[in-house]
Amino acid sequence: MTQRSLTLMAVHAHPDDEATSTGGVLARYAAEGVTTVLVTCTNGGCGDGPGAVKPEDPGHDPQAVARMRREELAASCEALKVTHLETLDYADSGMMGWATNEAPDAFWNTPVTEAADRLAELIRRYRPDVVVTYDENGFYGHPDHIQAHRVTMAAVERTGIPAKVYWTTVPRSAFQRFGTVMREIGLEFPEPEVPEEMPALGLPDDEITTWVDTSAYGGQKFASLAAHASQAENIFFLRLGQERFTELMGVETFVRVHDTTGAPTPEDDLFAGLR
Ligand SMILES: [Zn+2]
Numbered sequence: 001m002t003q004r005s006l007t008l009m010a011v012h013a014h015p016d017d018e019a020t021s022t023g024g025v026l027a028r029y030a031a032e033g034v035t036t037v038l039v040t041c042t043n044g045g046c047g048d049g050p051g052a053v054k055p056e057d058p059g060h061d062p063q064a065v066a067r068m069r070r071e072e073l074a075a076s077c078e079a080l081k082v083t084h085l086e087t088l089d090y091a092d093s094g095m096m097g098w099a100t101n102e103a104p105d106a107f108w109n110t111p112v113t114e115a116a117d118r119l120a121e122l123i124r125r126y127r128p129d130v131v132v133t134y135d136e137n138g139f140y141g142h143p144d145h146i147q148a149h150r151v152t153m154a155a156v157e158r159t160g161i162p163a164k165v166y167w168t169t170v171p172r173s174a175f176q177r178f179g180t181v182m183r184e185i186g187l188e189f190p191e192p193e194v195p196e197e198m199p200a201l202g203l204p205d206d207e208i209t210t211w212v213d214t215s216a217y218g219g220q221k222f223a224s225l226a227a228h229a230s231q232a233e234n235i236f237f238l239r240l241g242q243e244r245f246t247e248l249m250g251v252e253t254f255v256r257v258h259d260t261t262g263a264p265t266p267e268d269d270l271f272a273g274l275r
Contacts, residue, residue: 006271007035009128009162011119011152013107013144014092015044015073016228020237021139021168022132023080023221024214024252025270030081031217034271037084037126038077039119041148042107044069046094048231055094062092062100072228079223086122088115093143101143108143115147116154123159130270131156132254135167141198156258163274165258166210170202178248187239203255209265210254218246 008029010022018026018038030036045062046055047069053060070087077085090107094100101108107115123131133152138145149167156165182188214221222242228234237245256265261273 004127005033005035006274007037007126007128007130008270009037009039009123009126009131011039011041011131011133011148013041013134013138013142013148014047015040015069016047016076016225016231016234017145018073018080018082019076019221019224019228019234020249022252023076023224024217024250025132025212026080026082027217027220027224028212028214029270030083035083035126036081037086037122037128038082039086039088039122040073041088041115041151042090042092042144043087044073044092046092046098046100050230052230052232055098055100066092068230069228072230075227076224079220079227081220084126088118090115093147096141096143107147110147112147112150112154115151116158119151119155120158123155123161128162129274130164130166131162132166132168132270135169135255137198139168139170140201162258163260164256164270166254166256166270169208169253169255171205171208171253172200172202173205174248174253175202181240181244181248185240185244187236207255208253209256210267210270212252212254212268212270213250214252215246215250218242218250221249222246 012018026036043066045066047065049060049065091105093106093108134145134149136149138149222245225234263273
């Protein structure tokens with residue numbers, strides 16, 4: 001009997017979310033022979049359209065945007081050598097307060113149990129050792145990210161399969177470093193639209209359990225982001241150039257929230273205790 005390979009599953013809200021926070025781990029673990037599964041929950045229809053048409057502009061066609069972004073997602077997965085891409089294809093909910101938020105087919109309005117059923121089926125099929133998703137605020141308050149968190153945690157609980165579960169995060173020290181570099185090169189860092197009642201972004205460095213060095217895969221991570229160049233916030237990151245981008249984004253950080261291995265923290269490998 002051959003031993004089955006380790007499996008990583010990353011659950012994300014939109015096409016392009018896989019690139020910035022987990023592009024490095026997806027590329028690195030694939031290169032190490034780990035099976036990588038990316039689950040993208042929505043079609044990204046509320047993103048920027050072809051020709052930089054904004055979602056609030058007349059002529060913004062969510063179906064056309066979704067088609068374009070599906071192709072971009074495929075190209076990104078190719079860059080990261082993702083083994084399996086699964087799309088749940090819920091309608092993008094847009095930001096809090098947008099009309100798209102009220103649409104009955106929006107991911108935000110999908111009952112958690114219903115979407116968790118579908119994700120649980122994928123978890124049973126792929127049997128991931130490690131699952132990665134967002135924290136309860138979806139990192140920065142986007143409804144689809146919050147929903148991806150809820151659906152993932154429900155599916156994990158239901159199946160009891162993954163040995164380790166992580167939430168993506170950013171160390172506060174990285175925000176400071178980012179700000180300094182931005183000033184040096186004269187670029188304005190676009191602050192994400194964060195709801196007022198939300199806690200500050202990211203975590204103090206000493207609350208981060210897991211620091212994974214993915215700098216050797218900076219080229220692939222940058223290529224994955226470049227595959228999503230239709231989205232304005234990605235263009236910002238692309239302006240940094242690959243070298244500076246890797247310098248700033250070459251270590252991916254996580255909080256371990258479920259663990260059956262007893263591996264000591266801080267750790268530098270999502271699979272610590274499993275190999
Ligand atoms: Zn997103």
